[in-house]
Amino acid sequence: MHVVVIGGGVIGTCTAFWLARAGCTVTLLERQPELAAEGSFANGGMLHASHGEPWNSPQAVGQLLAWIGREDSPLLLRPRRLPALVGWGLQFLRHSSRSRHQAATLANTRLARYSLEVMAVIRREAAIQDDGAQAGIAKLFRDQAQLEAATRMSELLQEAGVPFERWTRAQLLAREPALAGCADRLVGALYYPQDASGDACLFTRQLGRYCQTLGVELRTGTAVHALVATGDRIEAALTDQGRLEADQFVLANGPHAPRLLHPLGLRLPIEPVKGYSITLDVRGIDGLPRLPLIDDARKIVVTPLGARLRLAGTAEFAGFDDRIQPRRVRLLIAQLRELLPQREHELAAAPSSAWACLRPMSPDGVPIIGPTRFRNLWLNTGAGHMGWTIAAGAGRLLCDLMSGRQPALSPAAYLPARWL
Ligand SMILES: Cc1cc2nc3c(=O)[nH]c(=O)nc-3n(C[C@H](O)[C@H](O)[C@H](O)COP(=O)(O)OP(=O)(O)OC[C@H]3O[C@@H](n4cnc5c(N)ncnc54)[C@H](O)[C@@H]3O)c2cc1C
Known part of the structure; x- marks a missing residue:
């Protein structure tokens, strides 16, 4: 199975790692000259x-x-x-009740704990040194x-x-x-x-190099402009370096995911x-x-x-x-x-x-991980202030869903279906 992962921040790179480990042929596309050059470059490190x-x-x-x-x-x-915040802001307020806020906190906590567990696997296997x-x-x-x-x-x-x-x-x-x-x-x-x-940028760049040893094709300096769909299937990603076809596509391009989804009729509130x-x-x-x-x-x-x-x-x-x-x-x-x-x-x-x-x-403060109504388009974004903490677990969870394996963590709280 050939998977194109769009976005080489910490989330996309962790996703590429687990997919490669699961036996997929992976192409990781990143518009910047290097991985982790945007949201994952110099975050709080917590x-x-x-x-x-x-x-x-x-x-x-x-x-x-x-x-x-x-x-x-x-x-x-x-x-x-x-003015641009009205729709998102109303959802943000709707999810601020005590019970919803508590449920979202627990969902983030479960994913974060799981993530720190599986991050230890990545650190060992890829011999990461990230301060x-x-x-x-x-x-x-x-x-x-x-x-x-x-x-x-x-x-x-x-x-x-x-x-x-x-x-x-x-x-x-x-x-x-x-x-x-x-x-x-x-x-x-x-x-x-x-x-x-730890330093998310050092982690991501070292993991990116390790992914290459697993066979991941890393294409930095490649920006995706659009996704081409036929019926309920994505045919290709149109990039500034040409058209790229694949069996599956993962959007892990952080706050920019809605721009690629909007022309497909998907309104993702990020x-x-x-x-x-x-x-x-x-x-x-x-x-x-x-x-x-x-x-x-x-x-x-x-x-x-x-x-x-x-x-x-x-x-x-x-x-x-x-x-x-x-x-x-x-x-x-x-x-x-x-x-x-x-x-x-x-x-x-x-x-x-x-x-x-x-x-x-995301408006509820919980990441958005899982399938869309296009049967070969998956999302891994919306991690807000927790992206470095949950990256390893979010990548593993998505990879399990894509490969039809039973995830170690219930995906219910993170599924895109709550918005799309
Ligand atoms: C000041 C600050 C402090 C933070 N501190 C912490 C912390 O202490 N702990 C923590 O857990 N989290 C923290 N975070 C949050 C964390 O940094 C983010 O949640 C995380 O980096 C998001 O990762 P990502 O991979 O989703 O996005 P990004 O790292 O932004 O990666 C998305 C990538 O997609 C690429 N891209 C976008 N569009 C396209 C396209 N069309 N084609 C190709 N490539 C594209 C971008 O260039 C980018 O590299 C902090 C964030 C900030 C801003």
């Missing part, structure tokens, strides 16, 4: 099964109106994007009520297999002395020992949500965090990646505009300075690079 909560929690939705146009809000809604660590992740709180609410959610996740510890401020400082400079603003932390971290990161070369700087940290109130993450420190966050509904806005970068830097005031000068002098990109976000 492998956080503990963080599966979609962004439409009842509390966040209550604050949305107040956040419109506010540059320092965790979720920034650009007023010019509002990863198995140190757990600590989530920091500045507000007692928010710590209590997050503790209740973590108790629920614990039942789904994600253990956690609750740390007082003193326990947090004993485990992470780098936070001494901001301790008076923190009330405590939740620590998730089974979470991990919204691009922009985020930023800054990567600092911190060689020679002592006293930095040893643990990956999530600052819950600011919605930013700080992740040690070998000799680098990655700072990531911000969520902006600004359409497909992925330009780097200096004021958003300044906001992130100010937030890092606030967390690590005693390292302010060294960090300001460290070589750094900024990046902005688009998360592919």
Whole structure:
């Protein structure tokens, strides 16, 4: 069976890996000159099964109106994007009830846990070195009520297999002395020992090379412009390098999937949500965090990646505009300075690079994985803020569905049929 996978981010590359392992002939198409050059290039690096909560929690939705146009809000809604957001936004609100939000959180958690299990298989087999660590992740709180609410959610996740510890401020400082400079603003932390971290770009590019040894044909610099259908079957992908026929097609092109689906009459609700990161070369700087940290109130993450420190966050509904806005970068830097005031000068002098990109976000905050009404067209997209964490599992799940094998995880919560 010849499968064309469209999109060489972490999701498409993991999908190609499992398909090749299952005996398929795979062609992986990526429009950029290299794999993982867009959404998977410099994300927060967190492998956080503990963080599966979609962004439409009842509390966040209550604050949305107040956040419109506010540059320092965790979720920034650009007023010019509002008209395009109507349909998606209504679905986003519809899924914000307590029961739906909880069901979506558990669906993400199950997939994330499964993913971290099967990611270990990939790491071993492909001998991946991605500056990863198995140190757990600590989530920091500045507000007692928010710590209590997050503790209740973590108790629920614990039942789904994600253990956690609750740390007082003193326990947090004993485990992470780098936070001494901001301790008076923190009330405590939740620590998730089974979470991990790693560089998604290093992972994806190394996996891509390994896939080639399994026979995967990697065609970078190849953009797909359209899919050609006859009846309920996709005949070919039209690319800027010519027409490509295959038995099966997988769309794993992140937030751009709706553009290829729309001419086929499929309206997939995926919204691009922009985020930023800054990567600092911190060689020679002592006293930095040893643990990956999530600052819950600011919605930013700080992740040690070998000799680098990655700072990531911000969520902006600004359409497909992925330009780097200096004021958003300044906001992130100010937030890092606030967390690590005693390292302010060294960090300001460290070589750094900024990046902005688009998360592919579904209205219910759950990835979209599975078949469409075209019998040889499959989707693997919509992973939002969880794409790195769920990539290995999402690829395996889709591969099992395509090969008619019983998946280890029920696919029901992720199927495209809930939207198409
Ligand atoms: C600031 C930020 C921080 C994040 N932090 C984390 C984190 O800590 N942990 C976590 O789990 N997730 C995180 N995420 C989310 C995660 O990065 C994404 O969910 C994930 O990278 C999405 O992967 P993907 O393969 O679906 O998309 P992408 O990586 O965007 O890949 C899609 C690929 O398709 C290609 N493509 C698009 N259209 C075409 C076409 N027509 N033809 C050919 N190729 C095409 C693109 O060039 C691209 O390479 C973060 C995201 C952001 C923005």
